[in-house]
Amino acid sequence: MSPFEDGVARWRRVADEIRSAIGEGAIVDVLPSEVDLAERYGVNRHTVRRAIASLAAEGLLRAERGRGTFVSAAPKRAVYPIGPRTRFSESMLKQSLEPSGRLIRSERVVADTVLAGLLELRPGAPLHRLDSLSVVSGMPMSRSVSHFSAERFPGIIDAYAETGSITAALAREGVTDYRRRETRLTAERVTTKDADLLSCAPDAIVLISTAVDVDLEDRPIQSIRTKFLADRMELVLGPPDQSASGL
């Protein structure tokens, strides 16, 4: 059999399986020996070693010569409750995390048929495209692309650049309250460009949320497409009890 087959190196697949095993609690404190792992995954010991080296570089494992290899810390994900009254900054503050938003790029575009449908505007209507990055306690968390009506919110870009919060920026534009109408969720591999912005592994996974926010009269305010780094975030739906992330 060929070492590859689908463009993913064996050592990386082994690394992924070990990471999963740790995440699921199948491996708790100490790893099986390199020889055992090699046999279990059907690869050479060197391949296992490379996988372990990769995980050690992530800070997940710690190898000690003559003793064994140990898991150093189960990484905890930040929790993001998502529902009709979803507010990113508020959620992070409740977890004693420091949210901040950074403007990556802004642009004036015109609405295509899809965006026009979502925002209930005519195709060709002028829009503000807001490309932003959310950083929580120094760690990049997500990357969003929002679209606003340029006619209704002429100063939204500047307001966001100053406040770093969409809720705050909307308040300046006269929107005191809003709610989420619908959220669609899926997941994909991160693109290389996003990987740079989010400073994550080039093959990390992002949860993709596509949503429309509406004001109290149910008129669309913004269409927002957000990519959350899956290994740093956990989305929670349901009653707002803020228990710690377990599994």
Add this chain to the structure above:
Amino acid sequence: MSPFEDGVARWRRVADEIRSAIGEGAIVDVLPSEVDLAERYGVNRHTVRRAIASLAAEGLLRAERGRGTFVSAAPKRAVYPIGPRTRFSESMLKQSLEPSGRLIRSERVVADTVLAGLLELRPGAPLHRLDSLSVVSGMPMSRSVSHFSAERFPGIIDAYAETGSITAALAREGVTDYRRRETRLTAERVTTKDADLLSCAPDAIVLISTAVDVDLEDRPIQSIRTKFLADRMELVLGPPDQSASGL
């Protein structure tokens, strides 16, 4: 620079980017020429060709000699509305899809502290562990691991094996209605074992949903952890309007 860097082949990364570009609507009908793509992604033309070959094998692209390369069909994801009244089989039927569940494995286990907490049982309580696969119109969609109290639902395994639906199985055990209390969402790479069961690429991505269902008296019924194939499913929260999946 090395062909690899992180265990992912270049052609694979190019393939992923092209797939994303199609998913986001950046590439609509016809691909740029191989030479253009090679320049854009900074790789050799042969590498682009391999990426295209991989996507063509998936059925996403169709290359025609002398003319160009075209996207054959925007793959539509099955939509799964998720909320308090979430029912997998019903949702699929509404989309004219044929759901069926298959029992992979069942087992009697005892509750650890985490499961006991979720199900509000004492640690050590006997549980049924139900390991199942959901197939929709012949396509494996998700893989679930459920835990039920063995004392309260002694026949749940047999009931599921016969009906292929958890809702139907619970009805046989006397639970006429139930609702979802909380759902936690994240995403990971699929494990090789799950990749076999789901018959998908060995490095596909799964949306992981961890939830607890409760009866009308708010007593926990089951804890369920489901892995949805992200490229075949889209989770939707919010008002139940069943519009087609349009990113």
Add this chain to the structure above:
DNA sequence: ATTGGTTGTCCAGACAATTAGACAACATGG
């Protein structure tokens, strides 16, 4: 001190990935 089990390092070979260049086969528009 010895023994057994562990991680760390080195060498070498077989195979895959990537690059480069050149040319063939085909389609389209002038």
Add this chain to the structure above:
DNA sequence: CCATGTTGTCTAATTGTCTGGACAACCAAT
């Protein structure tokens, strides 16, 4: 017809992956 641009195929050379084997260094018991 012909010029241009496209995908398909081939050879070759370079670099990285994976495997196999061997040995060193280290730890924890006996």
